[in-house]
Amino acid sequence: MIPWLARRLLWSLLMLVLLMTMVFAIVRLAPGDPLDAGAAESVDARERQLLRERLGLDEPLAGQYVRWVSACLRGDWGLSLRQQRPVADVVGEAVGPTLLLTLTAYLLHLALAVLAAVAMAAYRGRFIDHLVGGAGLVLLSLPGFWLGLMLLLLFARQLGWFPAGGLQSVDAALLPAGARLLDLLRHLALPAATLALGSYMGTARYVRAALDEAMGQEFILAARSRGVSERRLLWRHALPHALLPLITLAGLHLPQLLGGAVVVEVVFGWPGLGRVSVEAIGARDYPVIMATTFLSAVLVTAGSLLADAGYRRADPRVRLTGPGTP
Amino acid sequence: MSDEVTTTAATAAPPAFLRLNEGTNALRAGLGILLLVAVVALLAPWLAPGDPSALGPAADRLLPPSAAHPLGTDMLGRDALARLVHGSRVSLLAGWLSALVAIVLGTGVGLVAGTGPRWLDRLLMTFTDACLSFPRIFLILLLVSLTRPSLTLTMLVIGLTGWMGVARLVRAETLSLREREYVAAARGLGLSPWRVGTRHVLPSLWPTVIVATALRVGSAILTESFLSFLGLGAQEPTVSWGAMIQSGRPVLLEAWWLTAFPGLALALTVVGCNLLGDGLRGRLDPRRMKAARHE
Amino acid sequence: MNELLRLSGLTVGFAGAALPVLRGLDLELAEGEAVALVGASGSGKTLLARAALGLLPPEAWQQGQVNWRGVEARLAPGGWGALRGRGLTWLPQEPLSGLNPLLTVGAQVSEAARQHQGLGHQDALRFTVDLLAELQLPSPMELLYAWPHELSGGMRQRVLLAAALACGPELLIADEPTSNLDTTVQRDLLAVLDRARRARGMALLFITHDHDLVPLVADRCVEISDGRLVERVSGRHAHEGARAPHTVRGAAPRLVPGNAAPALSARALVVRHGAAESVPAVAGVDLDLWPGRSVGLVGESAAGKSSLARALAGHLRPSSGVVSVGCVAAGSDRGAAARAARRRVQMLFQDAGASLNPRQRVGDTLIEAAGAAHPGMVSRLLAEVGLDEALAMRHPHALSGGQRQRVALARCLATDPAVLIADEPTSALDGGTRARVLELLTRVMVTRGLAVLLVTHDLDTALSFCDELLVMHSGLIIERAPAASFALLRHPHSRRLLDCRPAALASTSGWRDAPAAPAPAGGRPFSGCPLAGACPLQNASCFKELPPLAELAPGRWLRCPPASELPPPQFIDTI
Secondary structure, three states: OHHHHHHHHHHHHHHHHHHHHHHHHHHHHOOOOOHHHHHOOOOOHHHHHHHHHHHOOOOOHHHHHHHHHHHHHHOOOOEOOOOOOEHHHHHHHHHHHHHHHHHHHHHHHHHHHHHHHHHHHHOOOOHHHHHHHHHHHHHHHOOHHHHHHHHHHHHHHHOOOOOOOOOOOOOHHHOOHHHHHHHHHHHHHHHHHHHHHHHHHHHHHHHHHHHHHHHOOHHHHHHHHOOOOHHHHHHHHHHHHHHHHHHHHHHHHHHHHHHHHHHHHHHHOOOOHHHHHHHHHHOOOHHHHHHHHHHHHHHHHHHHHHHHHHHHHHOHHHHOOOOOOO | OOOOEEOOOOOOOOOHHHOOOOHHHHHHHHHHHHHHHHHHHHOHHHHOOOOOOOOOOHHHOOOOOOOOOOOOEOOOOOEHHHHHHHHHHHHHHHHHHHHHHHHHHHHHHHHHHHHOOHHHHHHHHHHHHHHHHOOHHHHHHHHHHOOOOOHHHHHHHHHHOOHHHHHHHHHHHHHHHHOOHHHHHHHHOOOOHHHHHHHHHHHHHHHHHHHHHHHHHHHHHHHHHHHHHOOOOOOOOOOOHHHHHHHHHHHOOOOOHHHHHHHHHHHHHHHHHHHHHHHHHHHHOHHHHHHHHHO | OOEEEEEEEEEEEEOOOOOOOEEEEEEEEEOOOEEEEEOOOOOOHHHHHHHHHOOOOOOEEEEEEEEEOOEEHHHOOOHHHHHEOOOEEEEOOOHHHHOOOOOOHHHHHHHHHHHHHOOOHHHHHHHHHHHHHHOOOOOHHHHOOOOHHHOOHHHHHHHHHHHHHHOOOOEEEEEOOOOOOOHHHHHHHHHHHHHHHHHHOOEEEEEEOOHHHHHHHOOEEEEEEOOEEEEEEEHHHOOOOOOOOOOOOOOOOOOOOOOOOOOEEEEEEEEOOOOOOOOOOEEEEEEEEOOOOEEEEEOOOOOOHHHHHHHHHOOOOOOEEEEEEOOEEOOOOOHHHHHHHHOOEEEEOOOHHHHOOOOOOHHHHHHHHHOOOOOOHHHHHHHHOOOOHHHHHOOHHHOOHHHHHHHHHHHHHHOOOOEEEEEOOOOOOOHHHHHHHHHHHHHHHHHHOOEEEEEEOOHHHHHHHOOEEEEEEOOEEEEEEEHHHHHHOOOHHHHHHHHOOHHHHHOOOOHHHOOOOOOOOOOOOOOOOOOOOOOOOOOHHHHHOOOOOEEEEOOEEEOOHHHHHOOOHHHOOOO
16 A cells, blocks of 8 residues: 555646646746736736736746746745735635535535435336436536526525525624534535536436446346345445445546536635636636636545545455556 | 246336437437527527617516517516527537537547557646646636637637546547457558558547537536626627526526526537437447347 | 256247247256256357246246246245245356455355354354365465455355355256366366265256266256257266367378478567566467467466467567567567568457457458458458358358357468467357367368467367467476377376366266365466476475476477476376
8 A cells, every 4th residue: 555655646746746837837828918818907007017026927937937836835826916815815715615515515416326326226227217317317417507596596585495695694603603503504505405416417327337237247146046135236235336436436526526616606605716716707816716726626636646545445456456556 | 827928028118208318219309409409599590580689678678478578588678588599509509619629639639649659648648637637617717817708719718628538538448449359350460550540440439439529518518608607708799598697697586587598498408418428328339239239 | 856946848038039049948857966958158058047047137038937846936935036045046157257346255155144044143154164164265264354356266166156055055056167267176166066065965957068077067967959958868978989089180290391491480488468577477488380280289277378379479569589480580560561471470369259340341351351352352261261252241240159260260361371370269169160160270271381379278179189289387388299199298287187177087086086286376476397386296496496398209398307207197196
């Protein structure tokens, strides 16, 4: 495990360097000067020059690159153009809510996916199979922001069961701890549900296909011929085969999930990385977007590292022997 | 008694309309939906004559659905159905063109990585992995923030950020095809690498690419609609479904129809793409084709 | 004797297929009886097993009755599910896929014990340990917590047998349980199966394609053909008069002409599949193939046979060493000259279906192989391999297994090769088809003066077809001898291969009681002789250095100094 982990960590580091370089390259290679695109159209020439100096746009490219890399490593991305606060503060405040939303939604996503998949596999080819599959396909095809708006309209505006947006109520600070948690969960419910409902079917179809494949294997037939019940065959013999790849899949899903979170954050006013980025766009506050883009990629890299390590723990076939390169 | 017939075949099949996600039915339904949307998009100027962005009479603002305006009117008194009809053009165009960019790029990279020397494969896949680490939407936001929003840019950016999955898929398929014994046999016949590639590897690759295209179109349509929703896609006076949803958002409570119908139109189109992809997969998957042959 | 299982008028078919696979078949099986069911592949014998278990695939339909102890099985109280396990159970063919890779050995065996013996968790584990020990599996306590992938094929098959026996069945249906095992492992498995069966008085339905196995396991033999049971011979007599390895080639061994040059020769060939320090699959092989002669390459799985064959055919790049074709070194795999040289060496694959492009018609395949379309060429090639011209318009999936292998051979011949490397070309075919394909190979070899290397795990096939035998183990050639005098093979491992052939076992009394000697598998690191530690002749020097391949007599080479000092090989008792 140790040599593997060392190699894998090294690989992640290489990825980070690549990610930093790519963000930098995108900003530099984009046509025109970042400031020309409209950030400071209203600003006069002298202020503009000051801004250029502050952002280091006059330095040679190599110098700018070094500055950017050291900024990434120190987490010091300068001042936000729009908020006139350190970018690190703006972005740092947003990481927590985004993680909270994404992880909650992912748990919900997994639960829905496994339940749907098992239901489809257990009733293979029958009414329930097609019903669950059809409903999931429609949910998968809905635009996330629209689904969010509809849920908002129904459950927040019409029925009033959940708050319409934000992270917590205005008076949350005054509430006792238990009530504050409940308040947070109530605020979390709709965004997390939107995110999970719109995405679970992708995983469910995967699990279902894996279940079908496992159920067609000879070892299932052999166990069946030993009189093992169908329920036990599905849950004990076949399901582990379908769940194992989910660990790897979780790593691959992270980018999609974080992307989906952007959509949901905008609709529900959830103060996460996505909303910060979208607000920054309006103001052409590109240092903030550079930081959020880089940070989201770091989260993904860390997530896939965890997923790979988790897979090696979970699968007996690689746990003991597999040399496996990342 | 001994002649009694016992049948172990599947029990009574469910009604056809429920078997949407199965091979042929899915293919038909998906094609049907996409054809319908395509016809609407093509015939938009005749189905809904006039400029969909022209202001309507002040008295017509925010009317609920009625006979005159089946889907109601928006806050500027414009007929929502007419705008919906015109908006289909942007969705289809953006969906197909950006999917095309992604597919061409992805197939190219995947093919080169799958057939080229090992160092090139590693280089390309490392780059692909790095690109995959960015949640696409952040990349898109970054790119869009650096330039002025327009439909062309949106399509290009969606394509440029969507090729990685295709590249991985094509590379994996190419590598597995390369290991087939008939490819080894073809090499053993002394055929040139080019001929082995074009005659024995490429033809088997098409199903993968075609299925990926259909699914990619659906996801590109969704991405475009979100960018339009943020005001970063097609700009006025071009009508797009995402922008329609955005403009309906402030009056969600009073005029839900302004938000609901463009969303349903989007969902229908994407369902069509997904069904088409599923159906094609069912039809083109070599393993399933083999199974069908043995029956 | 009480009747246990009775199939009457059993007809099984697939929806859409023209003919049912099984057509009105009757079979009775009594308590404690061992019956062998012999049939070619595709004859429906597996379908029969699954029908008896009530586990037909969903796309199959069935007519007729399956009775268990006089009651129709599907009407039995609790249905078929209640019969499976306690009443009858199944031993699958493929040891790799028969065990669940994500459950430990203990979990899979004790599950059956808990369910059918009514044991608690601890008792079931103890029961499992006893059972594993009874089947002569080493260190059964540790085996409880082992994962299937850590076991060899033979051990996996015994674990599967243990799981089946843990149900305490009255009837075990064993579906080709040894067809994917090496013959030495096959012998051991048959021995433990037979002992376990006798100890329990359990009935056995042993399904196989190999007549030679019948006397080893069964009292009675039933043969399935054309969907019916056509022949019932007593098991004891089934093999009489059959299968002393007869030669297809018929002529005396052709000697190497003194002045001719070899069509292909390899020197110090090494093939590694992994890094430079990995155990080589081929560990230094010298080899010559002569025009008009066939060499048989035999050995167990993981001996390095296929790697050697692929390296010779240019499909694998050797790590070191030289392969030269007609005095031209075939080193690089680039450029037109190398490609032209490559056409001189053609390869036949085990799975002919996989070696033909499914999208190409037979005729197009042959034209492409020949490089140009001459009039009449396709039909001439097809005629040469005994196929009708009309097949040129077909796709590979519309051909039978034998036809596919013939088309693959025609494709090889289209390049007018000097050397033909055949990697298990007949092991996917049935007895009759196999013999005809081998005859065809012989004819082609003689008329075209081809040099042929036949790779096979089946000693009988090699003996019946080849002029010379090469025995391989751990990537090394351990013995080389004329095939006609195979009885004189001397290497202890070669002897073991010879003696474990089912035909040889049947004439050996007491094979069941022979200790299951562990044969070291290929693919693991060794210093000295790869077989040291599991060899009756080993001495101290065997552990120290690799013995050389020494020439005992013209054409007879041996890599075993102790064996070369023993005079007549018949006296070496390796069993």
